[in-house]
Each structure stands twice: as C-alpha cells, then as structure tokens.
Amino acid sequence: MIQSIPFLKKTWTVAQVVKINDSIDKIRHIWLRTHKPLKFKPGQNISLFLPISENDPERYRTYSIANTPNKEGLLEVCISYVEGGKASDYLFNKIEVGSELKIRGPQGKFTLPKKINNDLVFICMGSAVAPARSMIQYIFEQDIPRKKVHLIFGARSRNGLLCADEFTSLAIQHGEFKYSFTFSRETNALSATKRKYVHDIYQDEYKNPRKDVTFYVSGRPSMIEETVENLMQLGYSSKQIKYDMNN
Numbered sequence: 001m002i003q004s005i006p007f008l009k010k011t012w013t014v015a016q017v018v019k020i021n022d023s024i025d026k027i028r029h030i031w032l033r034t035h036k037p038l039k040f041k042p043g044q045n046i047s048l049f050l051p052i053s054e055n056d057p058e059r060y061r062t063y064s065i066a067n068t069p070n071k072e073g074l075l076e077v078c079i080s081y082v083e084g085g086k087a088s089d090y091l092f093n094k095i096e097v098g099s100e101l102k103i104r105g106p107q108g109k110f111t112l113p114k115k116i117n118n119d120l121v122f123i124c125m126g127s128a129v130a131p132a133r134s135m136i137q138y139i140f141e142q143d144i145p146r147k148k149v150h151l152i153f154g155a156r157s158r159n160g161l162l163c164a165d166e167f168t169s170l171a172i173q174h175g176e177f178k179y180s181f182t183f184s185r186e187t188n189a190l191s192a193t194k195r196k197y198v199h200d201i202y203q204d205e206y207k208n209p210r211k212d213v214t215f216y217v218s219g220r221p222s223m224i225e226e227t228v229e230n231l232m233q234l235g236y237s238s239k240q241i242k243y244d245m246n247n
Contacts, residue, residue: 027081048102063130068141152181220245
C-alpha cells in the first residue's frame with residue numbers, strides 16, 4: 001500500500017514502478033509514481049533507499065529526474081548498469097512493474113534560473129544527460145524565453161547515444177538549439193573526427209570567453225572536475241559554471 005515512511009527523522013515516500021524500458025548501452029529507464037504527485041523543478045533529483053545492505057548509508061542512491069513536471073505525477077530516472085554494483089543488480093534484475101521503492105525528494109539546486117539571460121551550454125556524458133534533458137525539454141515545452149541552447153553529449157559509441165532522436169528533433173524544430181555529440185571509442189568512420197571527447201568540443205567552440213554564457217555540467221566526478229578546470233583556464237568565472245554529480 002502506498003504510504004509515507006518516517007526514516008531517520010526524514011520522510012521517505014513509497015513510489016510504485018509503473019514502467020521500465022531498457023534502452024541502449026546498459027541504460028534502464030524507470031518511471032515511478034507516488035500516491036500524491038511530487039512537485040519538482042527540471043534538473044532536480046530524488047534519492048532511493050534500496051534493500052541492498054544491512055548498513056543504511058550504503059542503501060542510498062541519488063538519481064536526477066529525466067522528465068519534465070507532468071500532470072500524471074511520473075518521475076523518470078535513467079540508471080546506468082555498473083558491473084558488480086549492488087544498486088545496479090537490484091534495479092536491473094530484481095524490480096519489475098508494480099514493485100515499490102522508497103524515495104525522498106525532489107531536491108537539488110542544479111536548475112534553470114528564473115529568467116534565462118545567457119546562452120545555456122549543457123555538457124554531459126552517458127546517463128548524466130538526464131537533468132539536461134529535463135531542463136531542455138521544459139524550456140521548449142513551455143516556450144520559455146531564452147537565448148541559444150547547446151547540448152554537448154559524449155558517449156563511448158553510437159550505442160550510448162541516449163535520447164538521440166529527441167534531441168535531433170528539437171534541433172530541427174528550433175534554430176536556437178544546437179546538438180553536438182561525440183564518441184570516444186567508435187571504431188567506424190564516425191571516429192574520424194578529431195573531436196572525440198566533450199572536452200574537445202567546448203574547448204573549441206567556447207575558447208574565447210564570454211560573459212553571456214552559462215555552463216551546466218553533469219557526469220562522473222572526474223569528468224566534472226576536468227571540465228570545470230578547463231573552463232576556468234579558458235577564462236570563465238566559476239559563477240558561470242553549474243555542475244551535478246548525482247548520476
């Protein structure tokens with residue numbers, strides 16, 4: 001039965017799995033619904049409390065919400081499979097439609113500004129594109145006044161190009177949206193480009209620092225640290241760089 005669960009003086013809500021889709025390159029999309037719809041801002045995240053350990057701190061996992069706010073109250077998360085990972089094993093092999101998960105949130109400040117005055121550049125890798133997808137979709141669904149929006153997405157191969165059709169369609173429909181992607185391990189003709197990593201793209205296209213651009217960076221901690229360092233070396237202020245390490 002759907003209910004709220006008090007835990008460590010914080011409220012955990014039970015959400016039901018209503019849909020599962022295994023897409024590409026060991027990435028699973030899971031849609032959750034709570035009894036009372038949760039309000040969230042695009043870019044925010046939720047925490048899961050999973051039955052994977054007797055030690056409570058080891059049961060926490062945080063994932064960005066990949067979809068936009070909706071009347072149905074659905075929360076979509078993208079999970080990357082990690083070989084040997086307890087959370088991955090549970091979320092890929094144990095749950096099914098109808099399963100219940102304890103969640104907390106939404107939370108996080110990796111969100112859009114109240115008014116978009118700058119060009120927005122999203123730099124992401126793998127399933128960490130989730131918060132960028134939520135924000136980008138929201139901008140165009142709600143027709144938010146904006147400048148230029150640029151998504152720079154990195155994957156190991158074409159099989160890891162998450163939501164490619166969605167982003168390609170947006171780029172066709174909206175001239176102010178640019179979609180750039182690169183593959184670090186592609187073995188065919190696509191690897192001929194010298195820009196094999198996201199770092200190659202933004203260091204090339206934004207090498208001349210500007211005050212009218214804001215960067216949103218999401219990915220592994222090492223990728224985020226390298227990106228922030230590179231942008232600051234190019235001359236950008238730390239105030240122009242937002243980052244999220246939850247994926």
